[in-house]
Amino acid sequence: MPSVTLLNANEMRPPVGPLALDYLAQALEEAGCQARLLDLTWELDPQAAIAAHFRDVQPTLVALTQRNSDDCYLAGRYSCVPHAQATVTLIRRHTDAPLVIGGCGFSVFPAPMLEALGADYGVVGEGEEALPQLAQALERGEDPREIAGLMCRAAGQVHFNPPRPLDLAAHPAARRAWVDNARYWREGGQGGFETKRGCAGACIFCADPVAKGRRTRLRQPQAVAEEVAHLADQGVLHLHTCDAEFNLPREHALAVCAALLERGLEERVRWWAYCAPEAFDGELAGQMRRAGCVGIDFGADHGSDEQLARLGRGHRVADLERTAEACHAVGLVFMYDLLLGAPGETREGVAQTVALMQRLEPSRVGLSLGVRLYPGTPLTERLRSRPLSGQSGLLGAVDDNSDLLQPVFYLDPAVPDLAEYVHHLVGGDPRFLCPDPAAEMTDYNYRENPALVEAIAQGHRGAYWDILRRVEEALPSA
Numbered sequence: 001m002p003s004v005t006l007l008n009a010n011e012m013r014p015p016v017g018p019l020a021l022d023y024l025a026q027a028l029e030e031a032g033c034q035a036r037l038l039d040l041t042w043e044l045d046p047q048a049a050i051a052a053h054f055r056d057v058q059p060t061l062v063a064l065t066q067r068n069s070d071d072c073y074l075a076g077r078y079s080c081v082p083h084a085q086a087t088v089t090l091i092r093r094h095t096d097a098p099l100v101i102g103g104c105g106f107s108v109f110p111a112p113m114l115e116a117l118g119a120d121y122g123v124v125g126e127g128e129e130a131l132p133q134l135a136q137a138l139e140r141g142e143d144p145r146e147i148a149g150l151m152c153r154a155a156g157q158v159h160f161n162p163p164r165p166l167d168l169a170a171h172p173a174a175r176r177a178w179v180d181n182a183r184y185w186r187e188g189g190q191g192g193f194e195t196k197r198g199c200a201g202a203c204i205f206c207a208d209p210v211a212k213g214r215r216t217r218l219r220q221p222q223a224v225a226e227e228v229a230h231l232a233d234q235g236v237l238h239l240h241t242c243d244a245e246f247n248l249p250r251e252h253a254l255a256v257c258a259a260l261l262e263r264g265l266e267e268r269v270r271w272w273a274y275c276a277p278e279a280f281d282g283e284l285a286g287q288m289r290r291a292g293c294v295g296i297d298f299g300a301d302h303g304s305d306e307q308l309a310r311l312g313r314g315h316r317v318a319d320l321e322r323t324a325e326a327c328h329a330v331g332l333v334f335m336y337d338l339l340l341g342a343p344g345e346t347r348e349g350v351a352q353t354v355a356l357m358q359r360l361e362p363s364r365v366g367l368s369l370g371v372r373l374y375p376g377t378p379l380t381e382r383l384r385s386r387p388l389s390g391q392s393g394l395l396g397a398v399d400d401n402s403d404l405l406q407p408v409f410y411l412d413p414a415v416p417d418l419a420e421y422v423h424h425l426v427g428g429d430p431r432f433l434c435p436d437p438a439a440e441m442t443d444y445n446y447r448e449n450p451a452l453v454e455a456i457a458q459g460h461r462g463a464y465w466d467i468l469r470r471v472e473e474a475l476p477s478a
Contacts, residue, residue, distance in 0.1 A: 002060040002135035003034040005053065005097070006178075008041060009087040010067050010080075013448055014456055014464070015041045017184035019192045019242055020065055020103060024127055025178035031132035033060075037178050040087070047090050054094035061135045062091055063127075065103040066113065070407045074370035077396055077407045080105065081116055088117050098138060102127045107211040108374055110151050111158055112403035122151035125163035125213060126197065128171070168197060168217045173226035182235045189456040189467060190272075191236035195224050195256050199244040201276075202312040204382075205342065207374035208244045218252050221259035228260060232268045238461035238478065239271040245299070246273040247280055254284060257291035266292035270478050272463035274299065277323050278315035285326035293332065294478050295363070295466045298323055300336035303353030310344040312378065317356065324360040333363040335465050340422065341370045343379070343393075345412040347421060354425040357432070364465050365432045369418050370395065370409040379410065430472055433465065 006025060008018040018039070025035040036057060043049040064087065071078040091099060100121035106113050107124050114122045121144070123130045130149045137144035145152060149163030174193075185191050198213035199206070231239065247253040260266060272295040273288070280298075288296070298320070302308050305316045320336070327334040336357060340350055357365045373380045373394075383391065389399050392413045397406035411418060426432040451471065452464055460467045460477045470477065 001032065001034050002132075002139040003036065003057070004028055004131065004135050005057060005059045005062045006035055006037050007062060007064045007087075007091070008037075008039045009046070009064065009084060010041060011083055012068070012071075014453055015184055015188040016067070017179055017181055017188060017192060018065055018067065019179075019194070020067075020127070022176050022179045022181070023174055024063070024131055026175055027128035028132050028135070030172075031136070033132050033135050035178065039180070042180075042183070046087070050087075050090045051094050054091075058095060059097050060139050061131075062095060062097050062099045063131060064088070064091070064099065064101050064117075064119070066101055066105040066117075067103050069105040069109055069113070069405065070372075072368075072372045072407075074368075074372075074395065074409045074411070077409075079406055081113070081405060084117055088119070092118075100131070100134060102131070104207075104211045108207045108376070109403065109405050110160070112405040114151055114153075114158065116405060120152065123149050124151060124160070125149050125211070126166055128166060129164070163213070165198070165213050165215060165217055168219045171219070171223070173220075173223035174230070176227060176230045176234070181231060185236040185238065185461070187456065189238065189452075189461050190463065191231050191239045192242045193224065193227055193231065193239055194242050195219050195221075195246060196243050196252065199248075201244070201248075201314065202378075204310075204312040204379040205339070205371045205374075205377055207377060210374060210376040212244070216248065218249075221252070221255040224256050225259035225263045225265060228265055228269060228271075229263055232265065237269050239269055240463055241271070241273040243274060245276040245279075247275045247284060250279040250284060254287055257287045257293075260291040266290060268292075270294045270462065272296065272466065275323075276315065277319040280319070280323045280326060282326045282329060285330045285332055289330045289332055295333045295335070295463050296323075296327065297335045297337060297366075297463065297465065298362075301339045302349065303338075303356035304349045307342070307344055307349050311339070311342055320356065320360060324362065328361075333466060333469070335364040335366060335463075336360075336362045337366040337368070339368050339371060341411040341415060341418050343410065343412055345415050345418075347415055350415065350418070350421060351425060354422070354432075358429070362431065364469050366465060367422060367432065367434055369422065370411040373404055373408045373410060375404055380404070383410070433468070 006021045028035040038053050040046045068080045098120040101119040102123040110124045133147045151160045196218045198216045199208045275296050396408040426434045455467050455471045462478045
């Protein structure tokens with residue numbers, strides 16, 4: 001029987017549960033493979049943990065998930081690649097088993113990350129079919145190069161087969177039985193679940209369609225409810241959707257809410273969601289609230305119709321006004337996430353956006369200043385029409401970084417003092433999660449946020465922005 005060690009090396013705090021490994025372990029066992037999980041998140045001495053694991057186990061294959069390439073944060077510019085390289089070095093010391101890399105971070109940068117980590121194989125996109133097929137081929141001594149979504153080295157070159165999207169509606173409900181979800185809930189503040197994969201949006205900057213596919217594929221609502229019930233049975237009572245946008249399509253979101261209500265899960269769990277502003281109204285807000293949802297993070301991005309059009313967004317200011325009215329009416333706390341500094345940004349547009357947020361009175365407003373460039377997105381391809389080095393507006397590792405694996409950001413030269421200007425406009429309004437230029441803009445980043453980690457240790461649960469809101473307003477946990 002093929003055996004696979006599933007390895008999670010994500011060192012960020014608060015810790016986020018490796019959702020993919022729960023799904024993959026189930027897929028491996030259903031395909032007749034043996035799955036073992038080595039979660040380094042909880043290990044004080046990762047080197048000793050790796051050594052101990054491979055003393056007892058010599059698997060057919062080691063599968064390392066790479067959730068992030070970096071923190072996507074202009075002020076931090078923290079790359080996850082060096083830590084992953086160090087983990088691979090430790091793995092290589094203790095086993096000769098082939099190494100395969102997967103995860104969203106890998107799928108955005110497959111070829112450069114395969115090279116940087118020195119892995120034998122990579123799985124681009126979802127791995128529920130590709131990973132068992134690879135393990136079985138290796139166990140039988142067969143050539144795995146024709147597996148959909150597989151990237152591998154052959155004859156000194158990298159061979160790649162495009163991924164084949166899964167029919168998620170045909171997949172059984174996830175049992176969520178392998179990862180220590182209860183511990184992630186206790187120490188990370190939340191659990192995660194999916195209702196769909198992929199995104200058909202036309203946003204010029206977003207890597208979700210690159211990593212997860214450009215076609216939205218839906219899980220059966222009853223299967224989603226069953227997965228949530230499995231998590232609740234483990235004591236995981238605060239959840240966040242991991243979809244690109246929970247409400248696209250709107251009818252599926254309503255069906256998921258109905259399935260949760262049918263199982264009585266609104267009495268057991270509280271959950272938060274990412275939503276798009278353009279397919280959200282009072283009916284959906286009410287149904288989500290009845291089904292146990294307590295908070296929503298809208299990808300608002302901007303308060304100018306002209307800039308929203310330049311960003312490729314499907315909503316306009318009128319949609320933001322409607323979402324605010326709907327959430328206020330049913331008592332949903334909500335956040336607008338803004339993306340300022342993209343091409344076409346102006347000081348007038350920034351001021352208009354801040355004024356709109358103050359008028360609509362969301363519970364919180366998140367501000368990202370500058371746009372992380374990802375390969376395969378329209379913005380990046382447009383900028384790549386000429387050499388990046390020397391282009392105005394680019395910040396980060398611009399030189400000798402053509403694959404963009406090291407973080408590179410765009411900040412429109414028309415607003416060179418954007419951080420200071422936004423800070424002035426906000427004027428200390430606590431609803432704005434606003435980077436402080438005097439603090440080198442490090443206080444808004446969720447990675448290694450001491451206030452957030454302490455709040456979770458004190459018992460706060462839920463979406464990170466909502467935890468911070470509750471702490472600041474001296475409110476109990478949801």
